[in-house]
Amino acid sequence: MIVYNNCRLVDGTGAEAVENAVLITDKSKILYAGASESAPLIANECQIVDLKGKTALPGLFNCHVHMALRFPFTSYCVDEYGTPGYRAMVMYRRAIEAMYCGVTTIRATGEADYADLAVRDAINKNMVMGPRILTAGPIIIAHGGHGAGSWGAMECSGQDDFRRATRIALFKGVDFIKICITGGMVGEHEGASTMQMTEEEIAAVTSVARNSGKVVAAHLGNDAAIRAAVRNGVKSIEHAYIMNRETAAILAASDAYLVPTLAVSNACDYLEKHRNPRYHIEKIRAIGKLHQESVANAVKEGVKIAVGTDLLPSDPLDGTNATVRECELLCEAGMSALQAIRAATVNSAELCGVYNTVGSLTVGKEADFIVCDGRPDQNIRDLRRLKLVVKGGSLVWSKVEGYEKQGFSVLPFGETPMGASFINW
Ligand SMILES: [Zn+2]
Known part of the structure; x- marks a missing residue:
């Protein structure tokens, strides 16, 4: 004791x-x-x-993480890490960095080679120390949709194709399903309002997931997509770059959660420093203010909000790490500090389905x-x-006085654990 x-x-x-x-x-x-x-x-x-x-x-929780994130993003299908085993090692390193920043639970929203499941399972079996991980395995997207060309993405067309991909991911043992309903910032020829999945395709995924007791998280950008997602049983709304008060009210009345990821839309300088393509930076610059307004609308309407960053939880951002910065940005969008803490803990735990065991x-x-x-x-x-x-x-x-303990001193975490510098392992 x-x-x-x-x-x-x-x-x-x-x-x-x-x-x-x-x-x-x-x-x-x-x-x-x-x-x-x-x-x-x-x-x-x-x-x-x-x-x-x-x-x-x-x-803290971080509910929108890609543990194998690598800059600059590549827009063509290439395995940046060479083997699934090495990819798993990179993910583990990032998971440890997150834990050092106070993030004891990660929800990973799109990885490759099912290496995320390996990291999750090794931690759960106490083979290695690490944060709790809930993970989606591969992103399931439309052909040519958001994330097309990224390693591990499952591209589908039609309801049967989407059902098949969902069933494969469930068979492998994912904790939830991740789809991309609209375009986003990374693809050159798409935008936040480019609708890429049909309503029938969304419903095909949610019905298969529901039969296995799993929820669906959806990357999406605008009002129409949010409404379609909620109508078709999506429980986790990611980003919501463009959302008016009316749509926020619909979202608030549903049982879905919003994971805004304001950190990434406020990270232009950081992304630029890591040589991401100009069009990518410009798109983010253009969406930043709209995104902040959308989240402000969500706060006003009482939408259930959870914390996620779309950057690594430990990525250094504005003098702190991305996870803490996200909490600050939620306050700038109208939340009280207590509400932001609840977003990063209780709300996130509910969204992840682990509130019985952690989160408060x-x-x-x-x-x-x-x-x-x-x-x-x-x-x-x-x-x-x-x-x-x-x-x-x-x-x-x-670092509590009289109760000091250093973490793994071999890892170059810098002076404080408030943000590991990003390394393209
Ligand atoms: Zn993402």
Whole structure:
């Protein structure tokens, strides 16, 4: 048992912080989380950690990640990593970097060679330490659609083709299905409003997934696509670059979640630095303001929002990492700091279907939590002041005075774990 004493506690549900709180873990689980005066009496031999008034909150989620991301994007079919095994190693490295940034759960929205399943399973079996991973396997797209030409994409035409691809991914053991309904920023000859899948094709995928108890996440760009997605049972709306108040109201009334990925549409300089094509940068520059307005509409209408970045969770962005930056951008779109924390924890856990086990600091759940200096529930920028990461009760690293632990020191993570520099392994 470990007693984390003298902290402020933000449980992730949107409730106000508990001052003078205690968090007690027993092996991998949370035994108690709440006010210190109500805490159970603890035997003297327990390890006691003084958190010195810092704030404890649930480990963050990043629900839109491509672990094998490589810059610049290639628009032709090439295996950038040479073998599925090496690809898995790259993904594992990125997963570790995410965990160092306080992201204890990743949802991967499109990978190749099913290497993502290998990384997920190795971590789940405790073969190696890493964050929790929910993953979609390959993106399932229309012929010539968004992501066409990227390694591992399954291109389909017609309902039967989409059903076949969905069944293959489910057979391999994916956690959910990822489709692309419209074009996006990466393809040269497509846009956020280019409709690429028919409604019948969307329905074909969602019905096959539903029969296996899996949800469908859809990359999409505009109002028409969002409405078509919701009508046809898509549960995870990715990006939504262009969305008016009326569409946001429809989304809010549905059981779907929005994963905005504002980080990537605010990353022009970063993408430019990594030599991405000019047309790609220009398209993102053009969509940035619209995207921010769309998410503001979603916040006003009460859409359930989860956190995702479309960049690596650890990518350095504006002085922090992409995941923390996303939370800040959600606040700039109108969320309170508490709401943004809920988006990155409880909402994301619900979207991932793992809220029974993680996502909030609640008795009986897995002890995934982080500790920050300051009050991130009042000023979201305090998420930048990360001081400790615990996953499943195991300490990943800590800079809490008197309780220091270094992570894997062989890895070049730089001075702080607030953003690993991007490396094209
Ligand atoms: Zn993506």
